[in-house]
Amino acid sequence: MTQTPTTRTTLPDFIEKAQGLSHFNWSERWIPLDDLRDDLYPEPMDPEKAQAMIDFFEAGAARTIFVSKRDDGSYVILDGRTTRYVLRQVGLTYWVCRIFYHMTPENETNFRRDHLVTS
Numbered sequence: 001m002t003q004t005p006t007t008r009t010t011l012p013d014f015i016e017k018a019q020g021l022s023h024f025n026w027s028e029r030w031i032p033l034d035d036l037r038d039d040l041y042p043e044p045m046d047p048e049k050a051q052a053m054i055d056f057f058e059a060g061a062a063r064t065i066f067v068s069k070r071d072d073g074s075y076v077i078l079d080g081r082t083t084r085y086v087l088r089q090v091g092l093t094y095w096v097c098r099i100f101y102h103m104t105p106e107n108e109t110n111f112r113r114d115h116l117v118t119s
Contacts, residue, residue, distance in 0.1 A: 025101045028064065030094045031075060033084055036067060038077045041112060045082050053086040062087065064096050068103040068111075075099065078111055 053062075065080030075097065077084065087095050103111070 024103060024107075026098055027101075028096055028098050031067070031097045031099075032094055033088055033092065036065065036075050036077050036084055036097070038081045038084065040076050041078070041081075041108070043081060045085060050082050050085055050089075053082070054089045057086065057090045059092075062095070064098050066100070066111075066115075067097045068100050068108050076108065078108060079115070 063080060063083050065083055066078040067075040067080075068078055069075055078100070080097075084095070100111070
């Protein structure tokens, strides 16, 4: 089933350019955590950090998960693997994701290299 973005988020040009994301279309919306793939870019997770995030969980403090929507409709986590793990551990099933469209695998790799925040 093809889903269309429900929210188009626009940042001022200077912020997008500073983040290096101005050439990608993106939106933000709630996505089921089970629909997010983390098998393509499996970075190691710090178990102590993850446990601390679970122990002191506050929904307002959890970060947006960055994903790339692939042509097959799947969502690949670019940044936020630990966040997804924590959200699942506290019993949540959906979370807000920033979805980038039309990224190639090379774009994804470059994004992760240039913009990755340790999740």
